[in-house]
Every structure is written in C-alpha cells, then in structure tokens.
Amino acid sequence: MDPIRNPYAPGAGQRPPELAGRDRELEQFEVTLERVAAGRPERSMVLSGLRGVGKTVLLNALRGQAVKRAWGTGKIEARPDQGLRVPVAQAVHAAVREVAHRHRDPDRVDEVAGVLKSFALQASLDDRRAASRAGARWTPPVDVPAARGRADSGDLELDLVELFSDVAGLAGDLGVGVAVFVDEMQDVAPAELAALCGACHEISQQGAPLVVVGAGLPHLPVALAGAKSYAERLFRYVSVDRLPREMADRAWRRPAAEEGVAFEQDALDELYRLTDGYPYFVQAYGKVTWDAALGSPITIADVREAAPDAEAELAVGFFGARFDRATPAERDYMTAMADLGAEHGDGAIATADVARHLGRKPQSLSPARDGLIKKGLVFSGERGSVAFTVPHFGQFLRSR
Numbered sequence: 001m002d003p004i005r006n007p008y009a010p011g012a013g014q015r016p017p018e019l020a021g022r023d024r025e026l027e028q029f030e031v032t033l034e035r036v037a038a039g040r041p042e043r044s045m046v047l048s049g050l051r052g053v054g055k056t057v058l059l060n061a062l063r064g065q066a067v068k069r070a071w072g073t074g075k076i077e078a079r080p081d082q083g084l085r086v087p088v089a090q091a092v093h094a095a096v097r098e099v100a101h102r103h104r105d106p107d108r109v110d111e112v113a114g115v116l117k118s119f120a121l122q123a124s125l126d127d128r129r130a131a132s133r134a135g136a137r138w139t140p141p142v143d144v145p146a147a148r149g150r151a152d153s154g155d156l157e158l159d160l161v162e163l164f165s166d167v168a169g170l171a172g173d174l175g176v177g178v179a180v181f182v183d184e185m186q187d188v189a190p191a192e193l194a195a196l197c198g199a200c201h202e203i204s205q206q207g208a209p210l211v212v213v214g215a216g217l218p219h220l221p222v223a224l225a226g227a228k229s230y231a232e233r234l235f236r237y238v239s240v241d242r243l244p245r246e247m248a249d250r251a252w253r254r255p256a257a258e259e260g261v262a263f264e265q266d267a268l269d270e271l272y273r274l275t276d277g278y279p280y281f282v283q284a285y286g287k288v289t290w291d292a293a294l295g296s297p298i299t300i301a302d303v304r305e306a307a308p309d310a311e312a313e314l315a316v317g318f319f320g321a322r323f324d325r326a327t328p329a330e331r332d333y334m335t336a337m338a339d340l341g342a343e344h345g346d347g348a349i350a351t352a353d354v355a356r357h358l359g360r361k362p363q364s365l366s367p368a369r370d371g372l373i374k375k376g377l378v379f380s381g382e383r384g385s386v387a388f389t390v391p392h393f394g395q396f397l398r399s400r
Contacts, residue, residue, distance in 0.1 A: 006290045007255035010283035013056035017255040021247035021279075022058050025238055029062045029213075032236075033069050036177050036209050043233075044200055046185070046224065047215040049240035051376075051390045052280035052318070055215040058240060059181050062213055066179040072099040072171050075181040080374055084192040085156060086138050088180070089120035092167055093140045095178045099171050112170045114147035116140050119163045122152050156192060160199035168208035177209030185214035186223055187376075194227040201234055215240075217389050219379040242277035242391070251282050256290070262297040270303045274310075278391045280318070285310045319396040325375055332358065333368040334377065337386065338397035346394040348385040 007017045019026075025047075035042040045062075047055045059075075066073045074091025078084070093116060100109045120139045146152070151162040164178075171178045182188070188196065200212050214220065214235070224231040243251065249268050256263065263271075271289065275281035285307070289298060292306035326334065336357045337349050351369065355362040369386060372378040378386045388394060 001261065001290055001293050001295065003291050005259050006287055007259055008283045008286035008290060010280060010287055013060065015057050015060065016054075016251060016279070016283050017258075018251050019054075019057065019061060020251040020254075021243040022054070022061065025058060025240075026061060026065065028236070028238075029065055032211065033066060033071065033177070033179075036211055037069070037071075037175060039207055039209070041204065041207065042211070043204070043236045044212045045214075045238060046220060046235040047213070047238050047240050048218050048220045050218060050278075050388075052278050053240045053242060053391075054279040055240050056183055057279070059183055059213065059215045063179065063181050066177075067098075069176065070099075070102075070174070071176045072096060072167070072178045073181065074178075075183065077183045078185055078187040080187045080189075083123065084188055084196065085123040085159075086120065088160070088163075089116060089123070089140065090138065091180050092116055092119075092163060092178075095180065096167060096170065099174055099176065099178075102174055103170065105173075108170065108173070110142075110144045111147070112166050113140060113142040114144045115150045115163060115166045117142060117144065118146040118148070119151035119159055121146055122154060122159065157195035157198040160195060161202045164199055164203050164210050165206060165208055168203065168210035172209045177211065180210070180212050182212060182214040184216055184376075186216035186220045186379075190223070190227055193223060197224060197228040197231050197234060201228070201230065204234070217376065217379050218387075219381050222381065243279060243282065244277065245272055248272055248275070248277045248282055251279070252286050255286075256296075256298070260296065261290075261293075264297045264299050266300040267298050267303050270300050274303070274307060276391065281310075281314070281392070284314060284318075288313070315396065319390065319393060322377055322390060322393075323397070326377060327368070327371065329368040330372050330375075330377070333365060333372060334388075334393075335397055337378070337388065338394040341394035342398055346388070346392075348381060348387045350385055352384065354386070 009016050032042050047058060049055050063073050063075060072095030074094035076087035076091045096112060103109050117140050151159040153159055167178050203210050221237050252268060252271060253263060271285055275285050288306040288309045289303050293302040333354060336354045340349050340353055340357055352362055355365055376389055379389050380386050
C-alpha cells in the first residue's frame with residue numbers, strides 16, 4: 001500500500017496516531033491539574049517502565065494537557081554527567097515565559113525572573129568542575145539583575161523550594177500552575193534526587209500550584225525511595241507496561257481505519273504474538289506490515305512477509321545500537337543474562353547466577369554490571385538481581 005499514507009510511527013518519543021491504553025493516566029492527570037490549580041492537595045506523578053513502552057510519549061501527552069489548560073510547563077532530560085540545577089533553570093524559564101506574557105504586573109514578573117537568574121548563576125559556584133561543562137554557565141536571557149538572598153544559597157533543596165515557590169506564585173496569580181517534566185529521571189544523581197524530592201515535599205505542603213512529573217526505568221521508584229524515605233508517599237506511581245490485547249488491536253486498527261484499511265483477525269493475532277503488545281514494537285511491525293500489504297484487508301501473509309524487515313530494523317536500531325555501546329566485558333555479562341533467561345524465562349536474573357555461569361567471582365563482575373546500569377542497558381530492581389531495560393533483548397542476544 002501507499003507508504004506515504006502509512007499511519008504508524010515507530011520513533012523515539014514520537015506520539016503514535018492512536019495513543020491506546022493510556023486513557024486512565026490521562027484522566028488522572030486532568031484531575032491533578034484541576035485540583036492543584038484549585039489549591040487542593042495532590043501528589044506529583046512518576047512513570048516507570050522498560051524502554052519502548054511509551055513513557056516519553058505519555059510524558060509529552062501529559063505536558064500537552066497542561067499546556068491546553070494554560071499552565072506554564074518545562075521539560076528536561078536528565079543525564080548521568082550533568083547536574084540538575086541548569087536543566088531545571090532552563091525548564092522553569094520555559095514555564096515562566098508561557099505565563100509571563102499574560103501577567104498584568106511586569107514588576108512581579110521581573111522579580112521572579114531575577115530569582116530564576118540567581119538560581120541559574122549558582123550552578124558554576126555549586127561545583128567548580130561544572131563550570132567547564134557545556135551548559136553549566138547558562139543564564140536566563142532576561143534583562144533583569146539576579147536577585148540577592150533568594151534561591152542562591154548553594155543548597156540545592158533550599159534553592160529549589162524558593163524558586164518553585166516564587167514561580168508557582170506567579171502562575172497562581174493567573175489561576176493556573178506550573179508543571180516540570182523530567183525524563184530519564186533515574187539518571188539524576190542521588191543527592192540531587194533527594195533535593196528534588198525535598199523541594200516537592202515542601203511545595204506540596206505549601207499548597208503551591210506546582211507539580212513535577214518524572215519518567216524513568218523500572219527501578220526509578222526504588223531510587224526515589226532511597227533518596228527520601230517519604231518519596232513513596234510523595235508521588236503517584238504509574239507503571240507503564242505493554243498493551244493488553246484489546247489496546248494493541250486498537251493501536252493497529254484505528255489509524256488504518258482512518259485510511260480505509262482493515263485487518264483480518266488472524267493478522268492481528270500474529271502481530272500480537274510477534275510484539276507482545278510493547279508499544280514501540282506495535283508501531284514498528286505495523287509500519288512494515290502496511291508497506292508490505294497489497295491492499296485491504298491486511299492478512300496474516302502480509303504480516304509474515306513483513307516480519308523479517310521489522311526484525312532486521314530492530315536488530316540494528318533498537319537492539320544492536322545498544323549492544324554496540326557495551327564493552328567486551330559488559331557484552332559477556334549480557335550474554336550470560338540472555339543464556340540464563342532462556343533457561344528460567346527472561347526477567348530478573350540473580351547476579352550470583354551470572355557469576356556462576358561465567359565461572360567468575362561476583363565481586364569481579366561488579367565493574368561490568370555497574371557499567372551496564374550507568375549505560376541504561378540493565379537495571380537492578382532489587383538487591384542481588386539484574387534485568388534488561390529493553391524488552392526482548394534476551395531473545396535478540398540469543399538469536400546472535
């Protein structure tokens with residue numbers, strides 16, 4: 001069929017034409033926005049799940065809801081080698097811009113802008129090494145002097161509280177709020193994660209109209225709980241998982257129907273068998289199946305003809321690129337995990353079993369395991385175990 005009309009979108013963070021299976025999360029966030037804007041207590045939200053399940057897509061959809069309600073919004077993507085202060089300052093600057101032009105008191109806007117500049121300037125003083133990193137010297141492009149004695153103490157938690165409080169107050173003057181979205185939240189350094197949790201806790205106690213929405217790998221709730229003991233009560237945790245059969249069918253059928261195309265039932269059966277309902281795979285297999293099909297309805301033969309193309313594309317871009325980032329020792333570690341997964345079912349693998357499989361002492365494998373965790377290839381949901389962050393990764397390694 002016409003590839004130009006192909007409705008499927010297997011891109012990183014790219015919203016599919018049909019955001020199936022996420023209605024509940026979207027409805028919950030609508031309630032959160034309403035309650036916070038009305039001054040009622042509500043928790044911030046954390047999304048967690050494997051790669052390819054649509055966390056970033058959902059995060060962007062939630063941000064879109066806030067934008068529609070005229071909230072100020074900003075988004076950052078955390079990185080292991082970057083401090084939190086500058087990205088937060090940039091995100092908050094974006095949020096302030098979205099509400100400032102509607103505010104009737106320019107002096108009030110300038111006052112908040114000065115606090116933001118003060119917060120950002122503190123980055124190079126927080127860590128002298130940070131001053132040489134890209135972006136560490138960023139300051140808001142506003143023609144106001146930095147405030148003194150506000151958000152400039154050098155204590156990140158205290159400074160975040162003061163910044164968030166002032167920015168939320170500016171939005172509150174307009175009857176709206178501010179939402180800060182943090183992708184790859186598990187990559188925030190533990191001390192800074194604790195500071196962010198502490199600031200969220202204080203802001204929620206103040207009843208200020210500001211929420212933080214985070215997204216990250218499955219061990220993010222554990223990391224937050226380790227940062228602050230009350231984090232388990234601070235956020236509403238949402239596990240983003242693969243789509244149930246009904247929702248996967250919806251993700252294939254509805255976009256196709258808008259183009260006048262239908263699926264035979266056995267074609268949908270085969271697609272679900274191949275993808276297990278993982279959203280990225282749903283889009284990837286849907287796209288190549290559309291291109292291979294000669295017409296409507298799409299048949300199981302079309303799916304089977306297209307499947308090798310999807311597998312080849314995933315092997316290079318989704319799986320292979322990740323495997324190539326690993327060192328030889330890390331590849332050995334992952335291969336051992338895959339071998340053990342074939343015996344016991346892909347999922348969490350005991351680190352002691354990996355060591356036994358490789359004929360090594362567990363301590364000698366710590367550098368490889370830690371390197372894989374830092375690269376986001378595996379995660380440790382509980383002490384003494386590891387699992388792949390990418391669905392079907394064990395299958396991919398075994399197929400090599």
